[in-house]
Amino acid sequence: MTEGTGVGLEEPSITTGDAIAGGIEELYARHIGAGVRLAFLLSGDRAHAEDLAQEAFVRCVGRFRHLRQPDAFESYFRRAIVNLHTSGLRRRRLERAWLVREGSASARRFASQPDVGARQDLWRALGRLPARQRAALVLRYYEDLSERDTAEVLGCSVAAVKSLVARGGETLRELIRGEEA
Amino acid sequence: MNDVERDLRELLERKAGSVGGVAPRLPERVRKRGRRRQAGTAAVSAFTVAALALVSFAGLRAIDRGGADGRTPADDPWAGYEVFERTATIGNFTITSPSDWYLVNQWPLSRQIAVTGETVSCSGSSAPTLAGGATGDGPPPTSTDCETSSPEPVGPEVLPVLSLSNTDRGLTTSPCLNGDVLVDDTDAVMTIALDSGYMAANFGSGDRPQWPVRFDSPAADDRLPCGPGTYVYFASGDIPYVAHVAFGDAVPDDQRQTLINAFEGMEVDDAQEVFTEEPQRDDASTYVIAGGTNAAGPWTLELRPQTDPGYVTNVQLKLSTSEGPGVVAGGPFTVGEGQAIEQAGGDPVFGAVVEGADSVELRLEEGTPPIPTQLVPLPPSMPFDFDLFFASHPSDVPAEAVALGISADATISPSEESSDGSGVRRVATGVTGGTRWALDYEEGRQLALGGVGDAVLFDRIARNHMASLSRANPMLIGTHDFGSSDQPRYLLYGVTHHDVDQLSIVFGDGGVITFERGTLQNPSIHIFGRFPNTSPGVWWAEMPPGPVVAEIIAFDTACEVIARSGLALQPPSADTSITAQATCLEGG
Numbered sequence: 132m133t134e135g136t137g138v139g140l141e142e143p144s145i146t147t148g149d150a151i152a153g154g155i156e157e158l159y160a161r162h163i164g165a166g167v168r169l170a171f172l173l174s175g176d177r178a179h180a181e182d183l184a185q186e187a188f189v190r191c192v193g194r195f196r197h198l199r200q201p202d203a204f205e206s207y208f209r210r211a212i213v214n215l216h217t218s219g220l221r222r223r224r225l226e227r228a229w230l231v232r233e234g235s236a237s238a239r240r241f242a243s244q245p246d247v248g249a250r251q252d253l254w255r256a257l258g259r260l261p262a263r264q265r266a267a268l269v270l271r272y273y274e275d276l277s278e279r280d281t282a283e284v285l286g287c288s289v290a291a292v293k294s295l296v297a298r299g300g301e302t303l304r305e306l307i308r309g310e311e312a
Numbered sequence: 313m314n315d316v317e318r319d320l321r322e323l324l325e326r327k328a329g330s331v332g333g334v335a336p337r338l339p340e341r342v343r344k345r346g347r348r349r350q351a352g353t354a355a356v357s358a359f360t361v362a363a364l365a366l367v368s369f370a371g372l373r374a375i376d377r378g379g380a381d382g383r384t385p386a387d388d389p390w391a392g393y394e395v396f397e398r399t400a401t402i403g404n405f406t407i408t409s410p411s412d413w414y415l416v417n418q419w420p421l422s423r424q425i426a427v428t429g430e431t432v433s434c435s436g437s438s439a440p441t442l443a444g445g446a447t448g449d450g451p452p453p454t455s456t457d458c459e460t461s462s463p464e465p466v467g468p469e470v471l472p473v474l475s476l477s478n479t480d481r482g483l484t485t486s487p488c489l490n491g492d493v494l495v496d497d498t499d500a501v502m503t504i505a506l507d508s509g510y511m512a513a514n515f516g517s518g519d520r521p522q523w524p525v526r527f528d529s530p531a532a533d534d535r536l537p538c539g540p541g542t543y544v545y546f547a548s549g550d551i552p553y554v555a556h557v558a559f560g561d562a563v564p565d566d567q568r569q570t571l572i573n574a575f576e577g578m579e580v581d582d583a584q585e586v587f588t589e590e591p592q593r594d595d596a597s598t599y600v601i602a603g604g605t606n607a608a609g610p611w612t613l614e615l616r617p618q619t620d621p622g623y624v625t626n627v628q629l630k631l632s633t634s635e636g637p638g639v640v641a642g643g644p645f646t647v648g649e650g651q652a653i654e655q656a657g658g659d660p661v662f663g664a665v666v667e668g669a670d671s672v673e674l675r676l677e678e679g680t681p682p683i684p685t686q687l688v689p690l691p692p693s694m695p696f697d698f699d700l701f702f703a704s705h706p707s708d709v710p711a712e713a714v715a716l717g718i719s720a721d722a723t724i725s726p727s728e729e730s731s732d733g734s735g736v737r738r739v740a741t742g743v744t745g746g747t748r749w750a751l752d753y754e755e756g757r758q759l760a761l762g763g764v765g766d767a768v769l770f771d772r773i774a775r776n777h778m779a780s781l782s783r784a785n786p787m788l789i790g791t792h793d794f795g796s797s798d799q800p801r802y803l804l805y806g807v808t809h810h811d812v813d814q815l816s817i818v819f820g821d822g823g824v825i826t827f828e829r830g831t832l833q834n835p836s837i838h839i840f841g842r843f844p845n846t847s848p849g850v851w852w853a854e855m856p857p858g859p860v861v862a863e864i865i866a867f868d869t870a871c872e873v874i875a876r877s878g879l880a881l882q883p884p885s886a887d888t889s890i891t892a893q894a895t896c897l898e899g900g
Contacts (some may be wrong), residue, residue: 156343164334167331167334172324185339189345253320272321273325289654289655290654
């Protein structure tokens with residue numbers, strides 16, 4: 132078996148170094164689309180995905196001149212999106228808990244456009260996974276990152292990635308079986 | 313790949329495609345925020361460099377003072393390890409201390425108490441040595457479970473942020489939270505705590521002296537929440553703190569001075585809020601192993617007992633950065649059971665390595681000098697036989713951590729079954745053609761030949777083939793070439809039906825080797841015979857360098873040939889005939 136390499140945020144036309152020379156506008160144009168797609172797969176919410184990707188972009192650009200490897204912007208950007216998503220989820224859980232206590236109906240829920248051709252049961256199940264399990268699955272199966280690269284993005288060990296992917300897959304199967312029953 | 317994985321890949325591609333076009337034009341507000349952030353980062357970096365230079369000088373001074381007549385007890389876990397200067401940021405404090413002092417991050421625990429009123433304590437740590445005879449004597453604990461206590465009946469007077477001590481006091485104690493800090497004769501302990509009692513009584517009207525303060529600043533408070541010792545009260549911004557230091561009667565002067573230097577050399581940031589982070593359910597105190605700064609800001613590498621039930625191992629390493637609690641990283645580490653080393657992280661790279669390793673280095677591309685790492689022994693309260701390591705690696709070039717000084721046999725454990733519940737047996741590990749490999753067997757699923765220490769899978773006999781194993785098809789054979797294009801070096805491996813009692817490999821040059829279930833007939837050929845008789849057998853054989861022309865013959869218990877399989881791997885000529893005969897070992 133050959134481990135995959137990251138492809139989701141990489142578009143081969145120009146290098147990040149070129150993009151930097153052209154300013155943050157070019158950097159943004161080069162990376163924002165892939166960033167939004169990744170954020171959407173993590174969050175399930177198109178509008179939130181755009182906010183998430185833009186926030187991650189701001190943070191990465193802020194530190195960009197301090198990166199030893201400017202061409203590694205993609206991986207920093209990817210990591211920032213995942214981290215912002217997982218930390219943001221925690222904040223939103225607090226907000227939701229507070230809103231529930233206050234009797235508000237405005238607690239935010241994940242939303243996506245119906246896609247009759249897709250496995251809606253699988254998509255719903257994916258949305259119910261813990262954030263890090265979902266992130267691990269998306270990084271492995273969409274971004275095609277190796278286990279080691281996934282571990283680096285998630286900031287955990289390879290063993291932890293294996294566990295996240297295995298548990299995520301198992302939870303998906305259970306959730307789908309539950310829906311079918 | 314199973315159905316769910318395949319469906320998931322297709323779904324993710326489809327959903328990603330459904331996002332549609334994203335406007336490539338940089339929104340004005342994003343541009344402004346990006347520029348502001350760049351300017352802010354530049355200013356903070358300049359300040360950080362100056363601050364690090366200052367605390368490094370203070371730390372070096374501390375080590376210099378403590379050097380000649382410093383503590384080196386016979387049972388010092390740091391004996392034989394290089395002590396380094398550790399600068400770490402915990403909460404609003406950046407503190408520098410020698411690495412053989414025990415720095416404990418109490419802040420997650422305090423934060424949890426402050427927000428939820430609950431505490432989590434993890435066993436696997438020895439009890440502290442207490443004055444008056446109560447000690448942590450007895451066998452080391454083996455359980456590493458964490459328990460959540462009931463809420464504190466009374467709001468705590470102080471919320472400890474960190475503690476620094478010259479002896480390992482474990483993680484189960486909470487200085488000041490559990491009452492008086494008691495010390496043995498040679499103990500030196502400092503606790504820095506948020507003075508929550510004072511804060512509640514004087515909200516917005518406190519008059520504590522602002523940091524920095526000297527250790528000998530007179531205490532401006534008559535409350536002594538941590539028991540006997542020396543108190544220094546101070547504030548940073550609006551937040552009041554208390555430092556409590558307790559020395560045993562026999563603590564050498566150099567160690568007293570080390571602690572005082574660590575205190576006076578602290579940097580205290582008054583910019584951070586203290587109660588904005590949501591506590592995690594498993595928040596608990598951690599040992600701070602190392603600290604530093606990377607592109608994301610300050611980081612700390614922290615250690616605590618492992619609590620994930622899915623793993624065999626007993627420690628959890630956590631990398632925290634200034635990104636906030638959302639960037640808490642790390643994981644359980646598995647070394648010793650057929651694996652000498654495991655790594656994680658990027659900058660820094662960190663991980664665990666078997667205790668016998670002389671050192672660990674990071675290897676990058678061919679021709680790039682290896683990067684040495686810092687080895688760190690586990691604290692005495694974690695009685696496990698491996699070490700930790702870390703190294704800064706501010707580059708995106710993948711680095712492989714390699715353990716040096718361990719023998720190739722150190723990790724071979726063919727008779728062991730993983731106890732992680734996965735059903736995977738590590739049949740063997742070895743080195744062929746300079747590559748470390750491992751053979752993992754999952755009954756009914758696969759026999760996988762992979763790399764040791766990483767996720768590379770070289771080859772495998774997969775499940776669909778395993779399902780075909782029968783008396784009529786009693787041998788499944790795998791091969792992998794670990795050599796070069798001009799000099800192959802094969803490893804043969806396989807699974808046999810339970811009716812197979814002996815295997816013979818007959819080579820084109822006339823050589824014959826035979827081995828039977830549960831025996832080692834040749835130093836380089838092994839059969840794994842620990843499965844029940846109704847289970848398949850697993851074997852492997854390392855071939856000498858060069859092409860392989862052979863026939864593998866399977867015998868049953870009656871010495872009847874039940875299968876033959878020919879192999880011709882990079883034969884030097886068209887002649888692949890086998891002339892020698894295999895002989896069944898009677899009574900085998």
